[in-house]
Amino acid sequence: MNAAAEQVKFRVERDVLAEAVTWTTKALPQRPSVPVLTGVLLTAEADGTVRLSVFDYEVSYRTEIAAEVEVPGTFLVSGRLLADISKALPQQPVTLELSGGKVDLTCGSSRFSLMTMPVDEYPALPTVPEPTGTLSASAFQHAVGQVAIATSKDDTVPILTSVRIEIEGDKVALLATDRYRLAVREFTWHPSSPDISRAALIRGRTLADAAKSMGGDIRISLSESGGKEMLAFSANGRETTSLLVEGDYPKVRSLFPKDAPITAVVETAALREAVRRVALVAERNTPIRFEFADGALTLRAGAGDDAQASESLPAQITGGDITTGFNPVFITEGLSQMDHSFVRFSMTEPKKSVVITGQEELDGEHDDSYRYLLMPIIRF
DSSP states (O other), X not given: OOOOOSEEEEEEOHHXXXXXXXXXXXXXXSSOSSGGGGEEEEEEOTTSEEEEEEEOSSEEEEEEEEOEEEEOEEEEEEHHHHHHHHHHSOSSOEEEEEXXXXXXXXXXTEEEEEEXXXXXXXXXXXXXXXXXXXXXXXXXXXXXXXXXXXSOSOTTSGGGGEEEEEEETTEEEEEEEOSSEEEXXXXXXXXXSXXXXXXEEEXXXXXXXXXXXXXXXXXXXXXXXXXXXXXXXXXXXXXXXXEOOOSOOOOGGGGSXXXXXXXXXXXXXXXXXXXXXXXXXXXXXXXXXXXXXXXXXXXXXXXXXXXXXXXXXXXXXXXXXXXXXXXXXXXXXXHHTOOSSEEXXXXXXXXXXXXXXXXXXXXXXXXXXXXXXXXXXXXX
């Protein structure tokens, strides 16, 4: 990377700068391997574009903003410090000027002087290739949100903190599991090649952040960078790249039962509220009991001398009565992602996995584009 110019100067609106710096610096590493990785790289172009970049050798965030560029060039300053300053500035235009190894920031009567870091020591940013496919950012954000809840929070098993992306032509599937539950979301997109067939693993947090922060149509690129596979997301002047997680993902699709002789259909909104209320007395890691019988679902929590709660809801049950139990957090998170009027529980026996899907009509077909599988907890 070229050395920084001896002088750089540009002016930008305060809110534009604060939003760009805040978003970009989300990728700053918590424990950087070298000091320059704590910096945000700003490059001012003569055409009035300023690019902000953060890269830690694994993930990069880049965004572009419009500015009045008087002197183009590049400099590197502390990302967190610039983010804190930008959010605290008054509502006036901000001028940043590099001179003599320092960046002077002026906003109204507020003035700051920031030390720069050597641009030459900053790693070369990965190149974002042509897109592998596109889809609306809102649809992608919704799909990612539905599966990201099932990623593991245990960083000692990186594979399970990841989301598996499977691409077959115009069909995409996202899969995530933490051993206790499994979420699968399938949808269509617009591939650059109709016969594409790829699979990738990306950290769930990175995928969720990328999905949340982009609007319009999002372009997704799956390629190699520096001999390593990389996934990139681009939309509305923002770009996120991430190296893929290495390893073999568990063959989770085999967890779905081939047959589910017992089904129960319940109104989604009513069930969400009932679970929320009953969960108030459920101790940590103790289940909410789900009793499907006599045309109703009865929820129960608490036992013995502890606080107890119960609530019943109408349910359309076929195949027989059954009683099972679920982790309160896991069932709550799963129901929060159901966007149909009714939710269907497909079951085999009390101790075996339950598949939850949505459907629009009480007597209609269920929509299996989103499937949420839960392992029961039987502790009654």
